[in-house]
Structure formats: structure tokens, C-alpha cells
Amino acid sequence: MTHVTDVTSQTVGTEAGDARITWHTAKKARLVLAVSHGAGGGIEARDLRALAATLPADGVTVALVEQPWRVAGKKVAPAPKTLDTGWRGVWPALTGPGLPVIAGGRSAGARVACRTAAELGAHAVLALSFPLHPPGKPEKSRADELLGAGVPTLVVQGGNDPFGKPAEFPEGDFRLIEVPYGDHGFAVPRRADLTQERALEIITGAVREWTASLG
Template sequence: MNKNTWLPSAGFYDVPKIAMVIAHGAGAPADSDYMEQLIMALDDVGISSVRFEFPYMQERRADGRKRPPDRQPGLLDSFALALKRAKDELPPDCFVMAGGKSMGGRMASLLAQSANIGKSSDPGFNSNLFKSNPIDGVVCYGYPFHPPGKLDRWRTEHLADITCPLLIVQGTRDPFGKPAELETQSAALANCELRWLEGGNHDFQPLARQPETQNDLIRQAAQLTRQFAVRTIAER
């Protein structure tokens, strides 16, 4: 990974107690405006982080051509390698979470599933990359529960297999999963802490009539992440 696709936050190398390896979503790179706001908000609540980019996004950065995401095994391998590098660079007692926006968060959750049941739901993933670098928790920002408008294509089955702490922060207007839609998914979400950002869309952008800004909701998400991490550490 070059310097443009391995992006540590300001406090990443300052012996942090809590850190997160964060993956981008399907369409925007690791240094998108949303991701920049999220990283600053996390830093402000004491969570250091590092962002990385999947291979297809690195290629897009190199030649400017849009391309679809890599196949799932490749995405998972890339995430596992990024996690290994981060854990090699962080203190051994650091509480390390895997997280991401949308697709990136989904890949983090699939990594956690592979660790806890010994295999991934995708047989092409080399889980040996991950077994020696377990994570302490998973945080998903705007989880893609289903494609917009397609309630027959849920992406929740693997969530029930995750035994490490899992937090999903979701906007109430997110077309990839709204509160009423998720009422049918209680079994899959039994082990998940699901927190809602009122009025937020998939990018945590609120309604124009709301007093909050997008940055306000992103900062709420960071505070929820901090609370989740501190509580998890206390319960270990």
C-alpha cells in the first residue's frame, strides 16, 4: 500500500489505547469528505485509526477509471492484511476494532464471522490471514442490510455467527436499512448493538429542517463508538 492508501490518523503512532482499522464504502475512496470527518471525530473522542483502500479503489486512484469492487474473497484478504499491518504497528495491549462505511463495514463483519466459526461464508477467502490477528470488536457505519428497495435480498445471515462485540450505527432514513424494515431481522441482530441517528441517510446527512448537520451526526456516531469500546473493555 502506498502513502495515499494507508492513512493513519494523527494519534495512530502515539501509543493509543483504542484504535480502529477502517475500510471505505463501495463508491468513495478512503479520503472522501465523509471519511475525513469520521476520522477527525473519532480522534476527538480518543480513538486512533488507520484507513486503507481495497485494490480496485487503488487502481481507480491510479488511472481515474471507475470500476466495481473486487470479489468478496479479495476484499476480505485485503482487509485481513491491513489488520495485520495495523496490529504490527500498534501496542500489543491496544483495543483494536475493525470497522468501515457501508461495504467496508460489511467486510469487517464477515471477517469477524470467519474468526468465530473458523471459516468464512465465502469459500474463496484465505482465513489463515486473519486467525493470528483477531479483532476486539466491529463497528459498521451505515450497514448495507439490503440493496435499496430490495427487501428480499438481506445481508444479515452471517451476523448471528459473530461473537465479538458488534456495533452498527445507522441513519433512520438509510435506504439500505430503515427501522421498520429491520423488525423482521431480530434473530440475525440478536448479538448486535444497533444505534440509530435520527434523520440520517446513508452518509448520515440529516433532513434540511433538522438543526443538526452531517458533521453533528458523524460526531454522534463517534461518541457511540467510544461508549461501545469503553463498555466492551470494562466487560472483558
Template sequence: MTARALPLTLSLPAGGTVSALLDTPSAPQACYVFAHGAGAGMQHAFMGLLAHALVGRGIATLRFQFPFMEAGTRRPDPPAVAQAAVRAAVDEAARRLPGVPLFAGGKSFGGRMSSQAQATQALPRVAGLVFVGFPLHPAGKPSTSRADHLAEVRLPMLFLQGTRDALAEMDLVRAVVPPLGERATLHVVEGADHAFHVLARSGRSDGEVIEELADAIAAWVRALQSP
């Protein structure tokens, strides 16, 4: 948990609650509703470090638990359940930060559930989607079918993808993004895997990669807000 993180509890439409964390700079320029991946929750070190880096760039973040993670189970929620959690988090961000532009997305599974939610029914007030490692296919099973629904997303999208990502072979990523047109932007992180780890021999650290991710997100958000 970062120093600025405010613990919250989100009520879900079907009943029950999940935990959330809101990190807010003094004068937020935007808020990123930042969903976690299938293997680790909102308090994972990567999530916290990227949230902290974004706050330093004027972007608030709202992290939250999917119900399966809140319950301590390993099996990810069905899409409808996960998408309902995304909507609850977006609603909470809108209530907590009125007038602040909202963006949604997340790490891996969280990003995909956010885009599926948007493709099904537009997320209120959300101005764009940020994917921190879009999981294009299972490891060892290259495919692009998980991206089919992105054609129904009518918002700007930022893809942050590592060149060593076993869940998104780069040649397939480069085939998926251009057909989405001007609304899709690809930022390639050289040498990063799906967790955005880099090898020691690359001469870079994981911390430097997180700074690169935060810089890319902040620059993209600013560009969208420019007249």
C-alpha cells in the same frame, strides 16, 4: 487527509499493494480499522472527518483502499479480494500498535466485507466490529439476506444506522439486530440517510452527526474495555 494521518502501503497476500492512512492520538486506547464504502475511498470527507473525531476521543484509525478503488475502477472487488484487504489492514494495525485493542468494520460495503471476513475466519486480535451504515439490502429491494452471515460472528458488534437509510430500512434493521443477542448493539441516528446526511429542517448539521457517531463508537469501546 487529517493532520495526523501517516501514509502507509499495505502488501496484499495475492500480490500488489494498496494505500492506507494511520491516524494516531498520543496514547491510543483502541484502534479502528476503518474500511471505506463502495462509492468513495478512504480520503472521502466523511471518512476523514470521522477518523479525526475518533482520534480526538483517543481512538486511532487505520483507513485503507480496497484494490478496486486503488486501481480507479468503479466495480467493487469480489468478496474474497476485499476480505484479504481487510486482513492485511488488521495485520498492519496490529504491527503498528502492539498491545492496543483492535476493532474492525467500516462504512457500508467496508463494514460488510469486514464482517464477512470475521465470519469466515476470525480476524486476529480484533475485539469487535463497528458498522457505519450496514448495507442490509440494495435501494428499493428490502431484504435481510445480507445479514445472514452475522450469526457466525462471535464478537461484539455496533450498528450505527440512520432512520432515512435507503439501504437499510429501519424496521428490517430492528428485526435483524435482536436475534444476534447481547453481542449486538444498535445506535439509531435520527434523520440520517445512508451517507449520514441530515435534512436542513432537522435542525442538525452533518458535522453534529459525525460527532454523534464518534461519541457512540467511543462510548461502546470504553464499555467493552470496562472490567
């Protein structure tokens, strides 16, 4: 049981094109968690679906944000600057309910949330599968984006994420939760002593605890 009053879709015009928000609205909302997808997928990602199904019961409205390139049916994400433009354009609609907004995303969406959090006045940042570096290129670190968020930040990272394993992350003013065996999409191998369902429970449990601590 999700305790969601309704699920609605909203199209929002931005300078990068039309974006889309799918609202999973809590009955007595106290926060909005806005999360966007990565460069290789959409809001159907397993972690985003799990958060939308569970968090409204805690009074957290989940807004799943589809960037304009996905709404337009394109296969390849544009440059980071264009992703930031799309996110900025959606932000006024996200703040529309008058509640504190947590900026979040997975992979490329997490980078966008970190880069724009201070500028947009985000309440906090949720970084799912933060791509600390391109696979096999740890020297090309994006840690400065994460460390520069400037607001309370939770990172949820797969233990086998080729874009950055938990042990590779620098010390900083953020909390990091590991999903054992998880890859960049939080998939766990069948041979692991952890089920896929349990992996998702780790993610949703960590986010629920963290959002409760934010007030």
C-alpha cells in the same frame, strides 16, 4: 484540537493488489480502529473523516484503509471475496502496533469487517451504514453476515437508509444507534430538524462511548 501525534500513510501489498493505510495515531493509544470505505466511495466519507478527527483524543488510533481497487484508481469495487482478500492482507499491518484492533467499515466495508472478524481475531466490529439489503429488495437480506460477526458489534445506521432502516434490523447480539433522517452516507436533508454537524456528533459520540466500554 485532535490530539493526534501524526498522520502517516503506509502502502501494504496484498494478494488483491496494493492497499493503503492512513494512520491517525493517538499519543497514548489503547486501541486501533481500522475502518474501510464502501463500494461507491473512499476514505473521504464524512463519517470516516469525523472519526479520524475525534477518536485519537480518547486514545484510539484510527487507521483508514483504502482497498486495492481504490488505490489502483478503479471506479467499481470487485466481488466480496476479493474485498475480503484485500482486508486479510492488510490485517498484519493493523495489528503491528500490538494493540487490540476493532475491525470497521462503512457499507461494503462493514460487510467485510463482519465476515472476517472471528477469523482475524478482531476485538470488535464497527458497522457504519450496514447494507442490510439492496435498495428495494428486503428479501435479499445480509443479516447473517452481521449476526455472524461473533464479537461485540456496534451498528450506526441512518434513519432513512435505503439499504436498511433501523427498524428493519433483526434482533441480535449487537448494538444499534440511529442517526435520524440520515441516508446511506449519513447526509440529512436541509428541511430536517437536525443539522449535518449534529448528525456527525451523534456518530462520533456513539463510537466514543462504545470504544470506551470496550476497555
